[in-house]
Amino acid sequence: MAVTIAVLKERLSGETRVATTPETVKKYAALGAAVIIEAGAGEGSSIPDSEYAAAGARIVKSAAEALKTADIVIKVRAPDAKETAALKKGAIVVALMDAYNNGAAVSALAKAGASAYAMEFVPRITRAQVMDALSSQANLAGYRSVIEAAAAFGKGMPMMMTAAGTVAAAKVFVMGVGVAGLQAIATARRLGAVVTATDVRPATKEQVESLGAKFTAVEDEEFKNAQTAGGYAKPMSAEYQAKQAALVTEHIKKQDIVITTALIPGRKAPILVSAAQVASMKPGSVIVDLAIEQGGNVDGAVLGKTAVTKNGVIILGSPNLPGRIAADASNLYGRNLLAFVGLLIKDGKIAPDAEDEILKAAMLTSGGKVVHPNLSPNTPAQAGAQPAAKKAPAAKAAPAKKPAGAKAAPKPAATAKQTPVAAKPKAVAKPKAAAPAKAAAPAKKTPPKKK
Numbered sequence: 001m002a003v004t005i006a007v008l009k010e011r012l013s014g015e016t017r018v019a020t021t022p023e024t025v026k027k028y029a030a031l032g033a034a035v036i037i038e039a040g041a042g043e044g045s046s047i048p049d050s051e052y053a054a055a056g057a058r059i060v061k062s063a064a065e066a067l068k069t070a071d072i073v074i075k076v077r078a079p080d081a082k083e084t085a086a087l088k089k090g091a092i093v094v095a096l097m098d099a100y101n102n103g104a105a106v107s108a109l110a111k112a113g114a115s116a117y118a119m120e121f122v123p124r125i126t127r128a129q130v131m132d133a134l135s136s137q138a139n140l141a142g143y144r145s146v147i148e149a150a151a152a153f154g155k156g157m158p159m160m161m162t163a164a165g166t167v168a169a170a171k172v173f174v175m176g177v178g179v180a181g182l183q184a185i186a187t188a189r190r191l192g193a194v195v196t197a198t199d200v201r202p203a204t205k206e207q208v209e210s211l212g213a214k215f216t217a218v219e220d221e222e223f224k225n226a227q228t229a230g231g232y233a234k235p236m237s238a239e240y241q242a243k244q245a246a247l248v249t250e251h252i253k254k255q256d257i258v259i260t261t262a263l264i265p266g267r268k269a270p271i272l273v274s275a276a277q278v279a280s281m282k283p284g285s286v287i288v289d290l291a292i293e294q295g296g297n298v299d300g301a302v303l304g305k306t307a308v309t310k311n312g313v314i315i316l317g318s319p320n321l322p323g324r325i326a327a328d329a330s331n332l333y334g335r336n337l338l339a340f341v342g343l344l345i346k347d348g349k350i351a352p353d354a355e356d357e358i359l360k361a362a363m364l365t366s367g368g369k370v371v372h373p374n375l376s377p378n379t380p381a382q383a384g385a386q387p388a389a390k391k392a393p394a395a396k397a398a399p400a401k402k403p404a405g406a407k408a409a410p411k412p413a414a415t416a417k418q419t420p421v422a423a424k425p426k427a428v429a430k431p432k433a434a435a436p437a438k439a440a441a442p443a444k445k446t447p448p449k450k451k
C-alpha cells in the first residue's frame with residue numbers, strides 16, 4: 001500500500017501558509033505517496049481545493065478524516081492537541097515545531113507515539129540546503145519587512161527629481177544581517193533607499209558592501225571573534241553592547257526606516273534599540289521588529305501590534321511576515337518539506353535511515369519519548385526558551401492592520417535546563433563554510449553599487 005501523506009488546514013490564528021502545493025502533490029506521487037488534503041487547506045495561499053484535486057490529491061472534509069490513515073503528516077506549525085490526539089499510531093509529523101517554545105506540543109506528540117521532526121532543526125549543511133525552511137522563510141520575511149515599512153512610511157523610498165522639487169531617498173538601517181537582513185538590504189536598495197547595516201559577525205561586512213550598502217559597527221577585538229563555529233552570533237558582552245548602543249544612538253536619529261532581525265539561536269533576541277533611541281527618531285519614521293516573536297530587538301515593539309510612540313515613530317511588531325506573502329512562502333516551504341520527506345520514503349515505503357545526520361538533527365520524538373538532545377525528556381519542562389514581547393510603556397498600541405499571525409509569545413524561561421539549549425543552538429551539525437554564500441545568493445544578485 002502506498003504511503004499516505006496528510007496535509008491539514010493550519011489552525012493557528014493568522015497562519016496563511018500551507019504545507020504543500022499542487023506542484024509538490026505531483027512530486028509526492030512520484031515518491032510513491034498519496035496525498036490527502038483537508039478541504040480549504042490552501043485558501044490562505046490562494047490554492048483552491050480543485051487545484052490540489054487536479055494534481056492528484058484526495059480532498060477530505062475534516063482533519064480527523066485526513067489523519068485517520070496518514071502515515072506522514074506535514075504541517076506549517078506544530079499540531080494542536082486535537083490534531084495530535086487524532087494521529088494514527090506511529091505516524092510521522094513534520095512541521096516548523098518551534099520546539100524550544102512548544103514543550104507541551106512536543107511532549108504530546110511523544111505520548112501519542114508519533115515520530116516528530118522539526119524543520120527548524122534541519123542542520124545547515126550543504127546537502128540540506130534544499131530543506132532549509134528557516135532560510136526560505138527568513139528570506140521572504142526580510143523582503144516583506146521592507147514592503148511593510150514602505151507602506152507605513154509617509155514618504156517615498158527612492159530619490160525623485162520632479163518639476164516641483166526633489167524627493168529625498170529614504171535612509172534605511174538594517175540591524176542583523178543574516179538571511180532576512182540580507183534580503184531586507186537588497187529589497188531596500190532595489191526600491192532606491194540609501195541603506196546602512198550592522199551586525200556583530202565580521203563576515204557580514206563584505207556581504208553588506210556587496211549589496212551596495214554601508215556597514216556600520218563597532219569593529220573591536222570582540223567583534224572579530226563574534227561568530228561561532230556554527231556561523232551564528234555569540235551573545236556580546238555588556239561592554240560591547242554599550243559601545244554598540246553609543247554608535248546606534250548617533251546613527252539612528254538620522255534614519256527613516258529601521259529593520260531589526262538580530263537573533264541568537266535558542267535565546268531571547270538582544271535589545272538593540274532602546275526607548276530613548278526610538279524617541280530620538282523623526283516623527284513618521286518606521287521601525288519593523290522582525291525578531292518580535294523571539295522577544296523583540298526594539299524597546300516598545302508589541303507583538304501583533306503597530307505601536308506609535310509619543311514622538312510619532314511607528315513600530316511594527318507583526319509576527320509571521322512570511323505569512324503575508326503566503327503563496328510564495330507556501331511554495332518554498334512546500335519544496336523544503338518535499339525534500340525532507342524524501343529522506344523518509346524509500347521504494348514507496350516509509351524507511352527513514354536512523355543514521356542520516358539530517359533526520360537525527362531534526363528528530364524530536366520517537367518511541368514515546370522526547371529524544372532531541374537540546375530538549376529535556378519528559379517535557380513540557382522547556383516551554384519558553386524566549387520571553388514574551390513586552391508591552392510598550394511609552395507607545396500607544398493600535399490594532400495591527402492585518403490579523404495577528406502567530407500565537408502569543410512564550411513566557412520567560414531562563415531555567416537551568418535552557419542553558420544547554422542556548423549553548424547547543426538550533427542544529428547539531430555545523431554549516432559548511434561555503435553554504436552561507438549560497439543562502440545569500442539571491443540577495444547578492446540585486447543591482448549592486450549603482451548610484
Ligand code: NAD
Pocket residue numbers: 124125126129132134135138175176177178179180181198199200201204230231232233236261262263264265270272431432434435436437439
Ligand atoms: P539569525 O536569524 O540567527 O540572526 C540574524 C542576524 O542577527 C545574524 O546575522 C546575527 O549575527 C545577528 N545578530 C545577533 N546578535 C546581534 C547583535 N547584538 N547586533 C547585531 N546583529 C546581531 O541568522 P540566520 O539568518 O539564521 O543566519 C545565521 C548564520 O547562518 C549566518 O552565518 C548565515 O550566513 C548562515 N546560514 C547558513 C546556511 C547554510 O549553510 N545552508 C543557510 C542560511 C544561513
